[in-house]
Amino acid sequence: MPTGVHIRDVREQLFDAAERILLRDGPHALTSRAVTAEAGCAKGVLHRHFADFDGFLAELVLDRIGRIEDQGVNLREAAGTGTVAGNLTDALTAVFESVAVAIVGLVTFRDDLRARLRQARPGGGVPVLGEATTAIASYLTAERDRGRIAAGADVDTLAPTLIGAAHLLFADRESGPPEAETVRKVVTTVLAGAKQEPPRDT
Known part of the structure; x- marks a missing residue:
């Protein structure tokens, strides 16, 4: 079971990745796969912490x-x-x-x-x-x-x-x-x- 600190770190890592994509490429480029790739995470990480992409x-x-x-x-x-x-x-x-x-x-x-x-x-x-x-x-x-x-x-x-x-x-x-x-x-x-x-x- 990951600790609360670890969960916050992963969330912030994903948020920062999404922000970089938004600023660089615009909202049309923002997908769950793009976010995890930008964050350097496995593809399933986002969905382990959020119910779905719009929830994220x-x-x-x-x-x-x-x-x-x-x-x-x-x-x-x-x-x-x-x-x-x-x-x-x-x-x-x-x-x-x-x-x-x-x-x-x-x-x-x-x-x-x-x-x-x-x-x-x-x-x-x-x-x-x-x-x-x-x-x-x-x-x-x-x-x-x-x-x-x-x-x-x-x-x-x-x-x-x-x-x-x-x-x-x-x-x-x-x-x-x-x-x-x-x-x-x-x-x-x-x-x-x-x-x-x-x-x-x-």
């Missing part, structure tokens, strides 16, 4: 969602430090330089996966993007409470606007990721009416 993919998406939620906690704790634009630039880059964009494509590509995620995520929304939006909104609320953005700032509009704009920047995999300054320019533009920084930071 659902667990992959939920695992990556968990990482974004952890990043959201760290972002909220950063409120009041650094600059608002800098914090958001770093946070958006961390989300979209990961597998986030590819996961959105994967969920769009597989009907059964969408159905499983709807069951696992009662709140609905686009997986990964929904959680990232919630994290950004929570951070903006914390900064608004500290007076670093305007008291009247509509964080429920600003957050999805930032996520949507960043998603477009990072979606073009052919050209590579945007420069940090490009992401920062989008952030400062979206927050222009929200008094994003003290004068010394503009």
Whole structure:
């Protein structure tokens, strides 16, 4: 009987392999055989740990969602430090330089996966993007409470606007990721009416 640590190691090995395939070849190339080959595992390993391939993919998406939620906690704790634009630039880059964009494509590509995620995520929304939006909104609320953005700032509009704009920047995999300054320019533009920084930071 494998230990719990061993099971976690195998899961993470398979998840990392699936992520590499997604980023390199796109969702159409993601099969159980491709994942085990990429991970250097025997063909039956995946099905020993997951009921079926869509179950594996659902667990992959939920695992990556968990990482974004952890990043959201760290972002909220950063409120009041650094600059608002800098914090958001770093946070958006961390989300979209990961597998986030590819996961959105994967969920769009597989009907059964969408159905499983709807069951696992009662709140609905686009997986990964929904959680990232919630994290950004929570951070903006914390900064608004500290007076670093305007008291009247509509964080429920600003957050999805930032996520949507960043998603477009990072979606073009052919050209590579945007420069940090490009992401920062989008952030400062979206927050222009929200008094994003003290004068010394503009």
